[in-house]
Amino acid sequence: MILGTVKGTIVSTRKCSNLVGFKLLLIAPYYGDKSNIFVAADTIGAGIGELVLITTDNTTQYALDKSAPIDAFVVGIVDAPPQEIK
Numbered sequence: 001m002i003l004g005t006v007k008g009t010i011v012s013t014r015k016c017s018n019l020v021g022f023k024l025l026l027i028a029p030y031y032g033d034k035s036n037i038f039v040a041a042d043t044i045g046a047g048i049g050e051l052v053l054i055t056t057d058n059t060t061q062y063a064l065d066k067s068a069p070i071d072a073f074v075v076g077i078v079d080a081p082p083q084e085i086k
Helices: 057-063
Strands: 002-010 023-029 038-042 051-056 072-077
Touching: 023 051, 038 051, 051 057
Parallel strands: 038 072
Antiparallel strands: 002 023, 002 051, 023 038, 051 072
């Protein structure tokens, strides 16, 4: 899983029919290189600025209700930033 911040949205009026119903979000990783922004699909209603949990790669298909060509998917909205480990 990846912890990331929603930086924006993608609008695509023409797309694969299996992608209809998914909101596409731009995600910046919370840890590591924040310039590695990627696209994740969302059905739970995450918004810009929110901290989210993302599942990626082959585990993504377990979280989907239908088959779709998605390799990053929002599976949770985080209530509070993680506590720093000392």
